[in-house]
Amino acid sequence: MSSKTKIVVLHMKEVVYTAIFLALAxxxxxxxxxxxxxGKKDSAKKSTVSSTGSAENARYIPGIYTSTISLGDQTFDVQVNVEQDRITSISLNNLSETTAAMxxxxxxxLDSIASQIYVNQTTEGLIYGEDNRYTSxxxxxxxxxxxxxxxNETASE
Structure with missing residues (x-):
């Protein structure tokens, strides 16, 4: 058996570069x-949690909703902003100066009613005076x- 010793010479610079490229790879x-x-698994888990958790139990679908009021020949809108579980704001839109004067x-x-709704988060049991009963x-x-x-219809099911 002949055994020849092989000597491999590596330059330190090449070893360092190889280690850096390997670490970067x-x-x-x-x-x-x-x-x-x-990422796909996490988003699937998140959508499952949100659809079974908060979305199904939410009282409202978040957004801005309006309802039109007609008084004589004048019309204006009541705008209600809601989040999933709460009413955030109520305002009058398109209320002309003529209607406001009449x-x-x-x-x-509306200010009185809205402040009560913000606290109670319901339109039931509101208190208003006799002078503005019909308006309220x-x-x-x-x-x-x-x-x-x-x-949110899925919350009631």
């Missing part, structure tokens, strides 16, 4: 796996119509 592979591999209790009545009932009816549009 492994890092790049890990990044690709995280971005493309588990029905001066409209805005104060008209506004509550319009708010209820807008909330009916916003209602």
């Amino acid at each position: 492994i890092l790049l592979l890990v990044v690709f796996l995280i971005m493309f591999g588990s 029905y001066p209790l409209m805005e104060p009545a 009932e008209l506004l509550v009816s319009a708010i209820n119509q807008a909330l009916e549009q916003a209602k």
Whole structure:
């Protein structure tokens, strides 16, 4: 048997470059796996959680809903902004100066009703004075119509 000793000479510079490129290749592979591999699983888990958890239990579909009120030949809108579980704002839109002058209790009545709705998050059990009873009932009816549009049907099933 003849055994010849082989001597391999490596330059330190080549070893360092090879180690760096190998580390970068492994890092790049890990990044690709995280971005493309588990991303689909995570998004599927998130959509399952959101669809079975908060979306089905939410009272409202988030958005801006309007209901139109007609008084004589004048019309204006009651706008209701809702999030999943709460009413965030109620306002009058397209209320002309003429209508505001003809029905001066409209805005104060809405402010009073809206503040109670923000606290209670319902239109039931509202308290309003006798001087603006009919105006308040008209506004509550319009708010209820807008909330009916916003209602999440899957939450009641």
